[in-house]
Amino acid sequence: MINLFRKLFIAKLLALVFWGAGAQESLLISGGFQTNGNLFLRDSAIGAAGIPQYDYQLFGAESWLDLNMSYNGFNGGIRFDLFNNSNLLNPLNSYTAQGIGRWFINKEIDRLDLTVGYLYDQIGSGIIYRAYEERAQLLDNALLGVSAKYRINEQWNVKAFTGKQKNLFTIYNSIIKGISINGFYQPNDSSNWSIAPGAGFVNRTYGDAIVTDLTNISAGYLAKDQFIPNYNTNAFTLFNTLNYKDFSWYAEAAFKPDDVFYDPNAIRSLPKGESSIGKFVKRNGSVYYTSLGYAAHNLGITIEGKRTDGFDFRAEPQLSLNRGLVSYIPPMARINTYRLTAYYFPATQFLNEMAYQVDLKYGLGKHWNLSVNFSDIRDIDFKREFYKEINAEVVYKKEETYQIILGVQHQMIDIELYFGKGGEEDVKTITPYFEFLYYVNDKTSLRIESQYMYNKHDIGSWVYGLVELGISPHWIFELSNMYNTFSPKGTKALHYPTAGLVYNYGNNRFGLRYVKQIQGIVCSGGICRLEPAFSGFRASITSTF
């Protein structure tokens, strides 16, 4: 009897301990859901045809469901990706697949932070290593592997990682590993200066099949063009941020010796005395990047400079465009948000680029903001011009009443380089733009936007207008049109209308738009890809929980 009582007591005590422990550490779940659905309506007049989605599939969709969990010091997450007849991967084709796009588990043990799974991270500004996701381009180069970050003290940490880069639902045939150290130093709390130095090293080891392919390619070249492939390639970087009073100066230098990559401009000798352009080469690469900023007294100035030479760093050498990128090189042009000012954008060049950008912002009184931006991108000898932009903008804001934006942009762009339009002249545009935002009352706002692009070449001159009505807290209605006022190639002038609405409720956002859109490029962080003409309906849902 006494033993039974004792056992029951111990069982109750254990139950109390575990139940009590469970009550102190509850499972926290959060996440997000995003889906895009496209209904493709064939319109051969604008080039929205000859692609499977327009010809017979008619509907395409992409969805991502993120779940993040936290329990008892463990963090984890999982993401489900779905693509049905999607044109995100290749705008001229159709992609269908679904599965687990990402998972990870993370645990901090004293000063050591461990993560396994699909890892997103970067070293410095990303020049030698950056793993990130950009859904608009279906760019997801997470590393499937292991990462360990050790906090040496409050100012210094060191991290290391190893794994294979993700390629949709598979992985590339190379192992990428790296180590970096990051620090911070300030003499004392009242000092007006500090530095944040760092250094990083990345090594990539190819799989056998890749080296075999490179060996066969090289063997097919004439002797003067041949190279000996390496299994291993190293890249290393040094970087530092210096803060002094209102100034901030970031500088980074990266090197990548002896890598094999495809140079589309290298001359290859062929038998019988002929030659061709484009071949695999083996040579060193480097990137120097710096950014100097000043912000005080309503004035903000940023000056950036960059020099890139032979820095195409990928998980596999035969990849191109935005596939398999290990590195991320900062773009050197302003990110424009208006339809016509954003049409031409200079994609980052990995092999041959020297550029600088100056951005100046000034707040005048309570209502005025002025900004001027200038960027200049050329070849590595700073002779041949690739891209130039001057943008001047004035903003007048009357709090809770209205806001006016007036600006003008001038661009020069080498479309043979950036758009592959061989033999065509450089495009020069002048684009004045205007935006008026009016708060009708506490709940209602009206936004009107207009641009005119003067352009004698390529796609010619265009005018764009948009009206957007916002009824807080739920509704946004939009109506816009784009029209070709001048076509140097004599093509028929067409209207490109868009009509849409957005409904917000709590953490949910629903959108539906009818869109007609000309062919162009979509860029993110300097990485660009072709965006074909679109005709049809676009629906979207975004939720967070």
Added chain:
Amino acid sequence: MKTQMIYILKFSFLYISLILFLNSCSDWEQPIQLPNSGGIKSSRVLLVEEFTGASCPNCPSGTAELNGIIDKYPDNIVAVGIHSNFLAAPATVGEVDLRTPEAQAIETFLGAWLGKPEAAFNRKKFNNQNGIRIGKPDTWITFVEQELKAEHEAELKISNNYDSTSRELQITLTATALLTIAKPIYIHALITESEISASQKNQTGILKDYVHEHVLRKLITPVAGELLINSLDVGKSVSKTFTYILPPQDRVWVAEHCATVGFISYAEQEKYVIQAAESKIKR
């Protein structure tokens, strides 16, 4: 402060030493020997469709690359030049136009492409490629050799019977399974023409009297092929004969320069070419 600076200096020294040490890793690798000669022994015959055009400045280098592959594997490659509309207009006005509706239909059928020159190898979608068509001519040899190593599923024999007077051509294709093929097999037949003299753009201008080889002139079967048989057991054979009357000879359609090409493939959704064959019309 002094302690912190010493800390920074120590780490800088360690980092630089580590970098120099790690960077010398590449010297630890055993240097790779490039193969001197030889290739892959295979009885597979691959269909290589080269997307090219007379107004394509980069295409001569693609053709030169393909010619090098043919030199290396003369018995294993059937090449077809697809002059689809893009960059294929005559380089000199008034010269023969090598574009055909069939070439454009094949381009549409194979889907995604980025430019020219590009090539398709047995219409296979290789890993890590955006589509069936592949650019970067330097890399074509790797795809050819991948395909030569793949399993040989069937033999294909081709024979021609040509009447010079009526210009009637009979093409007989016989497929023999080397393994049991348990899915539908489609058959394709087309005619190519070589030794066509016409201008070609290149990087520096226009090459007059450039000689175009194995240009697609006529697709006799539908672009997706004709159903030959629903399945074929190992060792079994099946034949099909096609008849076509060559158009009158003008600047083109010189019978002595024409060849027939046949190939067998899987169905339209897969497109993969199992085996190809080629034979001159007049020997």
